[in-house]
Amino acid sequence: xxxREDIPLDRRRPKFYLAPMVRYSKLAFRKLVRLYDVDCxxxxxxxxxxFLESEHCRTSEFSTVPDDRPLIVQFASDDPFVFGSAAExxxxxxxxxxxxxxxxKSDVRAKGFGSFLLNRPDLLADIVKQCRARIxxxxxxxxxxxxxxxxxxxxxxLCRKxxxxxxxxxxxxxxxxLCRKAEKAGVSHLTVHGRTxxxxxxxxxxxxxxIVKESVAVPVxxxxxxxxxxxxxxxxEKTGVDGVMAANGLLYNPALFAGHEYTPxxxxxxxxxxxxxxxxxxxxxxxxxxxxxxxxxTPYQRRVLHELSSRPAIEQFLENVLLMNDIEYSVLTMSF
Numbered sequence: 001x002x003x004r005e006d007i008p009l010d011r012r013r014p015k016f017y018l019a020p021m022v023r024y025s026k027l028a029f030r031k032l033v034r035l036y037d038v039d040c041x042x043x044x045x046x047x048x049x050x051f052l053e054s055e056h057c058r059t060s061e062f063s064t065v066p067d068d069r070p071l072i073v074q075f076a077s078d079d080p081f082v083f084g085s086a087a088e089x090x091x092x093x094x095x096x097x098x099x100x101x102x103x104x105k106s107d108v109r110a111k112g113f114g115s116f117l118l119n120r121p122d123l124l125a126d127i128v129k130q131c132r133a134r135i136x137x138x139x140x141x142x143x144x145x146x147x148x149x150x151x152x153x154x155x156x157x158l159c160r161k162x163x164x165x166x167x168x169x170x171x172x173x174x175x176x177x178l179c180r181k182a183e184k185a186g187v188s189h190l191t192v193h194g195r196t197x198x199x200x201x202x203x204x205x206x207x208x209x210x211i212v213k214e215s216v217a218v219p220v221x222x223x224x225x226x227x228x229x230x231x232x233x234x235x236x237e238k239t240g241v242d243g244v245m246a247a248n249g250l251l252y253n254p255a256l257f258a259g260h261e262y263t264p265x266x267x268x269x270x271x272x273x274x275x276x277x278x279x280x281x282x283x284x285x286x287x288x289x290x291x292x293x294x295x296x297x298t299p300y301q302r303r304v305l306h307e308l309s310s311r312p313a314i315e316q317f318l319e320n321v322l323l324m325n326d327i328e329y330s331v332l333t334m335s336f
Contacts, residue, residue: 096141
């Protein structure tokens, strides 16, 4: 993953990642963003125990195809055996698994998952260790998505070949120390979100990401408020990171990493085809379009779209409002 000096400048861009997003980073959307320069995708979080015990969960929560690679499957679990068993089930259908130990939502924490697991570093190490013992393939990654905790909640003792998605937390020395410990334990890469877990709308601290990158030798991925390709390239240049991850930015513009300022008509056409090909449920199909059209429609138009109850009606809406009959749009020409 290290960038080579002998690669021409126009090819030495950072790798681009689709973040794990509940409901949204499913197969149709993953295939869509891959058409627009995303290099690696994560699945939404899946409860590992349900995945093992329920065929319905396996078929409804996880689907992939051979060209949906590289793909990292994210699980929620607090049991080494369960997590390892889930990893074995997806081994032939993914390039790695990820344990969600960073989600701050109360319902996830109440089950002992997400960021609650950061209070149990020995368990995290055991989960990774046992999973690696069951899947020895070094090309199959075992990763953790974490948030750095305040001193009283402890830090994570990470082991084996793992990759982390962390949030910077002050004092920054703790974040650097955690990253160095992870590196010493054999981490394959670090994904650093430039906000603390308590921050919501404060500016992302890219200087903190730069400091982390300068403090470790493993590749680092920057995460936080990425909305444009030019911004991603600028952040990569200023911080020295090896990759850039986006979540909401890709929901609003799946073609952002390909350099489009807004969702292009071609992207919407691609989404119509992919969502039909892969059976995306109507409510998710509809919500994706509402996100993708945010900067190209009025609030009233999006309310109209939200009220439509069939795919044909939605497609007619798109034809009328976005002039999708092979005519690229710059502004909307139809009002309600």
